[in-house]
Amino acid sequence: MLLEKANVLVIDDEEILRNSCKKILTEEGHVVRWAENGDQGLEVFKEFHPDLVLIDLKMPGKSGMEVLEELESEDPDVIKIVITGYPTVSSALDAMKKGAYDFIPKPFSPDELVLIVTRGLEKRRLLIEKRALLIGQEKIRRNMISLVSHELRAPIAATVQYLEVILEGMAGEVSSEAEDLIRRCDERLREMLELINKWINLAVFDPIKMAEHFEDVNLSEMALKSMELLKSSAAKKKVRLSLEAQKNVPVIMGSKICLEEVFNNLIGNAIKYNRKKGRVEVKIYEQENDVCFEVNDNGIGIEKENLPRIFDEFYRVDGRRNSPIQGSGLGLAIVKTMVDAHGGAISVDSRFGKGTSFKIRLPKVIHLEKGS
């Protein structure tokens, strides 16, 4: 389906060309307005809201290229086609780089004009549909967040609270067998709540908002803090934690809360997916313009075929519900989202049965000299 009745703006200093374009395109069912120079064209553009603009590249006053650039910054979704009497490859390329969709050399026949405008309007239709689709998807996403947050999370939280009341004996005496069963229910529901919270955190994560709270972060200090936090779970599995941090590693600009999440997830996973008496080595060092952070373990490793999907939401290498190692399948998705939002990169190297190594590169703070 085409945009049958589109708004077309013609910006050209030649009256004959303006009139002929108007005649041809009006006969095609479009509404056509024209302007005889760049400034006038920009004014008409703002009130006419065209779907497509034909711009002569060579005009007195503001050049077609300048007009093209201004229109592109006003609305990149409006189709711009340049008209030129000097059809050189370089002017065509320049115009395309500045946002033109296509190019029509003078003189052109009515059929050529109709063909190129029809093609442009087809592109415009696709852009409008794509935008509508994105808006629709965003609406679905927001509804989903609201649904999960209120309709799913709230009753589970209320149930957990009820179980706590029962366990405290506030609804009568509880036998030790019943207490054991209730505690298991409570634990399972709390895991579900944690999963929901993690998903909501990821779904509402806004990298722009996060960047507003960026501050200097010392990764070595952060690694130590995370290792301290996870010390007891490492001790339970008799996993040895060690940190090798290069001296005077530069600070990076980042969000402490988000980076803590990254450290806790990676070090936590390295402990969780380890063997008894295994080891987890954390390394921090400078490399070119980045500060690197590695978490290496000699744990169970990841099979090669699973590696490409480990950063996907809800992907778990051991997908069994009753898997001996519990997890949400969101930890690494969160890690990747946070690292990306810091302008960094994450890579993984693993050998099944031998261990896994995650490496994160985060750009270090560059202090510019005055005048540079």
Place this chain on the structure above:
Amino acid sequence: MNMKTENIILVVDDEDIVLDSCRRVLEADGFEVMLASSAEEALEIMERRLPVALLMDIKMPERDGIYLMGQIREKWREIPVIVMTGYPTTETIAEAARMGAATFISKPFTPDELVETVRRVLKKVIQPVFSSYG
């Protein structure tokens, strides 16, 4: 008003289970508890009998907790409000604080957390340093 001598807590939540669990916990700790499942019901109750503190959910159908808080700030500024929130984000906490909440408690909470929070808020109310409630 006789709120400082009475021991009544009003709990407002659209979830029956939350109301009942709060009632059981607070009654076990010696409080008298009134329950409301909507902002309107809470306001009706308060016209008849004032609690010493109010425990309320921020997300409720129809009139939400923010509306209720606005009404309370207008009519009964001295009554401290504890906001219960299922999903404590900095935005909801900041919004609750702006509206004048005394504190907030994150759901699900344990009986001990609830009692401790209520007691802490009531203690603050009777201390002159927190006279801004009165």
